[in-house]
Amino acid sequence: MTVARSICEYLREHELRLTTAESCTAGQIVTLLAEVPGSGSLIESGYVVYSPEAKQRLLGVNPRTIETFNLTSREVAKEMALGALHDANANVAVATTGILGPDDMDGIPAGTVCFAWAFEVNGQRALFSRQERFFGSRGQVQMWAAEHALLQLRHFHQRALAGERR
Structure with a gap:
């Protein structure tokens, strides 16, 4: 079973609807999920935002966060995830930003690559972030990052259900 198929089953089982805020993965997370038949009801939206201006305008990333921590930072990824979750009719958001x-x-x-996962659980928001490093070509790094974002979704959702917030 593919990572995407497994995550689609998990999303369905837990009544989760996903939005993404992708920079370096360039929509690859949504693309992987969209390849699974029936996934349309699980995907709310996908933002592809490369420039600082797009991150600010579309997702509400604070310019000071970018200035202080850089575009490739867990802090920016967290604000991207929260911005996507705020704007979408979804209860889970995944964000990526990085250097391929x-x-x-x-x-x-x-x-x-910096990742963030944001969840709306029982009226509360839970937010998790991580930084990873992948080795390979641009295409390999992009694919591994997209798969990693999906693979970790279940783990962080379980932590959110357990009451963890960060």
């Missing part, structure tokens, strides 16, 4: 490579940028190593 092949070159490092602004002192950040190629392959560095």
Whole structure:
């Protein structure tokens, strides 16, 4: 069973509706899910936001957060996830921002990706973030990051259900 098919079953089982805020994964998370028959009822929306201006305008990322922590940061990923969740008719949001490579940028190593998962559970918001580094070509890093975002969704949703918020 593919990662996407497994996550679609999990979303359905837990009555979750997903939105994404993707920078470096460029819509790959939604694309993977959309390949699963019947997934349309599980996907609310997908934002693809590369520029700082798009992150600010569409997702409400604070310019000061970008200035302080850089575009590739857990802090920006968290604000992206919360912005997508706020704007969408969804109860789970996944966000990615990172450097695919092949070159490092602004002192950040190629392959560095920051993730955030935001959940609406019983009227409460839970937000989790992580930073990972993947090694490979741009395409490989992008695919591995998208799959990682999906693979970790179940884990963080279970933590949200247990009452953890961060």
